[in-house]
Amino acid sequence: MESQSDNKGIWKYSDKWEEELILLKTIIDKTELTETTKWGGPVYVYNKKNVIGIGGFKDYFAIWFFNGVFLKDTKNKLVNAQEDKTKSLRQWRFTSKDAVNEAVILEYIVEAIENEKEGKIIKPSKKEAIVSELLDQEMVKNPALKEAFAKFSPYKQYEFLEYIETAKQEKTKLSRIEKVIPMILNNVGLNDKYR
Incomplete structure (x- = not known):
């Protein structure tokens, strides 16, 4: 017992x-x-x-x-x-x-x-999934990008997608994608420098 x-x-x-x-x-x-x-x-x-x-x-x-x-x-x-x-x-x-x-x-x-x-709480991170069609198109053209992106944790993937998709205009989304592609390929998370 x-x-x-x-x-x-x-x-x-x-x-x-x-x-x-x-x-x-x-x-x-x-x-x-x-x-x-x-x-x-x-x-x-x-x-x-x-x-x-x-x-x-x-x-x-x-x-x-x-x-x-x-x-x-x-x-x-x-x-x-x-x-x-x-x-x-x-x-x-x-x-x-x-x-x-x-x-x-x-x-x-x-x-x-x-x-x-006062109700101060961190909301649990059950967030809506975000889809970035523009980033998806880039990944179709560039398999290495897709592979590199897959290596990130879901949380870090979410940060990239949120960053891209919170832009209002397509040209801003595209410029943000240009900015994150080298980060993704170098396995650098969007907010790593603040962590």
């Missing part, structure tokens, strides 16, 4: 940080968030929207802010746990109770609640 602790996934270290997590809970209880349990651990919601979660990991315990990307983070506390995957989630990691500063934590949580009230 599997013991309970094998089954906790990301929560399997919560016991190690029991006191620390109780301390975080007492701080969070001072806010208007409601505690729920999701994915096997405590998640705090405002108006049924996930605002923060807490949990223990092997080397630290953490609060994560579901829409942490919008926090001002004036004290530079937040980290993005998975750079390429996570768009909005941010973690604040602690390695001891001494690191827990109630006033600052409350400041961050209050800001997160305000952002939730």
Whole structure:
């Protein structure tokens, strides 16, 4: 039989940080968030929207802010746990109770609640597919272009298509295509230089 602790996934270290997590809970209880349990651990919601979660990991315990990307983070506390995957989630990691500063934590949580009230969220990227007939024509003429374009992630393909198709006039679309063809052939994403 599997013991309970094998089954906790990301929560399997919560016991190690029991006191620390109780301390975080007492701080969070001072806010208007409601505690729920999701994915096997405590998640705090405002108006049924996930605002923060807490949990223990092997080397630290953490609060994560579901829409942490919008926090001002004036004290530079937040980290993005998975750079390429996570768009909005941010973690604040602690390695001891001494690191827990109630006033600052409350400041961050209050800001997160305000952002939730204002409806600041990153829209999920289920975007309408964009078709660029002009780019398609170029690819028919130039198989190497088609092959190079296929190597990009769907997200980067979308950026190119959006860039071309948001132009109002055909001549602008064509000039944008001329601009992106060398980028595509050199495997350079449209916004790579900003990433």
